[in-house]
Amino acid sequence: MSSAFCSVSGRIASNLQFSIRNSTATFARQHLQPRNIQPSSAPSTFRRTLVRSYATGPGKGGETAGSKNPFPVIPLLAILAAGSGGFYFLVQSRKEPMPAIEEPSRKPRLTAGDVKKPAFGPGEVSVIFVLGGPGAGKGTQCQNLVRDYGFVHLSAGDLLRAEQNREGSEFGELIKTYIREGKIVPMEVTVALLENAMRDAISTQRKTKFLIDGFPRQMDQAIKFEEEVAESRFTLFFECSEDTMLQRLLKRGETSGRIDDNIESIKKRFHTFEVTSMPVVDYYEKKDKVVRIDASSTQEGVYSQVKKQLTDKLKA
Numbered sequence: 415m416s417s418a419f420c421s422v423s424g425r426i427a428s429n430l431q432f433s434i435r436n437s438t439a440t441f442a443r444q445h446l447q448p449r450n451i452q453p454s455s456a457p458s459t460f461r462r463t464l465v466r467s468y469a470t471g472p473g474k475g476g477e478t479a480g481s482k483n484p485f486p487v488i489p490l491l492a493i494l495a496a497g498s499g500g501f502y503f504l505v506q507s508r509k510e511p512m513p514a515i516e517e518p519s520r521k522p523r524l525t526a527g528d529v530k531k532p533a534f535g536p537g538e539v540s541v542i543f544v545l546g547g548p549g550a551g552k553g554t555q556c557q558n559l560v561r562d563y564g565f566v567h568l569s570a571g572d573l574l575r576a577e578q579n580r581e582g583s584e585f586g587e588l589i590k591t592y593i594r595e596g597k598i599v600p601m602e603v604t605v606a607l608l609e610n611a612m613r614d615a616i617s618t619q620r621k622t623k624f625l626i627d628g629f630p631r632q633m634d635q636a637i638k639f640e641e642e643v644a645e646s647r648f649t650l651f652f653e654c655s656e657d658t659m660l661q662r663l664l665k666r667g668e669t670s671g672r673i674d675d676n677i678e679s680i681k682k683r684f685h686t687f688e689v690t691s692m693p694v695v696d697y698y699e700k701k702d703k704v705v706r707i708d709a710s711s712t713q714e715g716v717y718s719q720v721k722k723q724l725t726d727k728l729k730a
């Protein structure tokens with residue numbers, strides 16, 4: 415991994431984590447410090463004072479007083495009084511509820527209003543995720559569906575590339591590095607781009623049926639998107655061998671100008687897909703929300719499967 419990659423990813427990670435750290439620090443200031451310092455400091459101050467007064471007592475003119483009186487009654491009484499007083503205050507302070515125990519009951523209870531709702535409800539938008547390995551033909555098939563069914567096609571990769579090239583984007587360099595390395599850009603960036611693009615399509619085109627292509631590529635993205643933006647209806651999953659995808663990508667690389675259509679990046683993308691994106695497909699599979707398409711045949715052959723499967727699923 416290059417040092418540029420490390421430093422850029424470190425920067426975004428620290429930017430994105432700032433608000434979390436900030437609120438954690440505030441929480442710590444408000445809830446932890448007073449509780450930790452006060453109960454323990456009172457007795458120890460008391461103990462120090464007691465030891466010092468006993469140690470210094472005889473010293474302050476002590477030689478004379480001690481030699482005159484072998485049983486120094488007044489200092490002893492003073493020590494006893496101070497000790498009893500200290501003990502009394504210690505017992506009193508322990509009668510107060512311990513803050514650490516009291517704390518949970520002070521927390522507000524979770525109410526129905528606190529449960530997060532996605533920005534768009536099921537009646538407002540219809541979202542289909544489109545997944546498959548790099549070069550499986552997702553974008554190609556999405557274009558067919560846009561033409562024939564009026565979907566809005568939002569490719570997460572295209573949105574990231576547009577953001578990367580947008581003048582003044584604070585994420586440009588970061589996105590470029592992640593794409594070249596075949597890694598997944600931090601989800602906050604991608605989810606925000608998708609939500610903005612959906613809002614835009616709804617307000618300018620009045621369209622509400624979305625194909626979200628090449629997303630979610632990682633479990634955290636799937637969870638965040640469905641919690642905060644919209645729940646997906648199902649996932650169209652294009653299955654294809656790595657050999658076939660490699661040939662398609664190398665061919666596309668002759669003209670695409672993409673920085674990741676080269677053999678080094680392609681291998682990294684295959685790896686990321688297997689390790690990071692396949693668990694997302696498995697997750698939706700368990701929920702019975704995956705429509706599998708054999709993507710190894712011709713473009714037309716693949717599309718006829720897509721149409722049939724999609725119609726069946728939408729009827730169900």
Ligand SMILES: Nc1ncnc2c1ncn2[C@@H]1O[C@H](COP(=O)(O)OP(=O)(O)OP(=O)(O)O)[C@@H](O)[C@H]1O
Nearest residue numbers: 547548549550551552553554662666711712713716
């Ligand atoms: N069924 C097919 N047979 C042969 N070539 C195909 C087929 N489908 C797509 N292609 C070609 O393969 C290349 C990759 O297709 P496409 O861009 O649609 O894949 P993708 O899954 O969207 O890739 P990526 O995830 O990298 O964006 C393109 O050049 C496309 O023309």
Ligand SMILES: O=c1ccn([C@@H]2O[C@H](COP(=O)(O)O)[C@@H](O)[C@H]2O)c(=O)[nH]1
Nearest residue numbers: 570571592593596597598599628629631
């Ligand atoms: O959700 C996403 C989607 C994509 N990326 C990055 O973009 C490239 C290219 O994606 P394509 O779908 O092949 O156009 C991908 O390899 C990732 O690096 C992402 O980070 N998050």
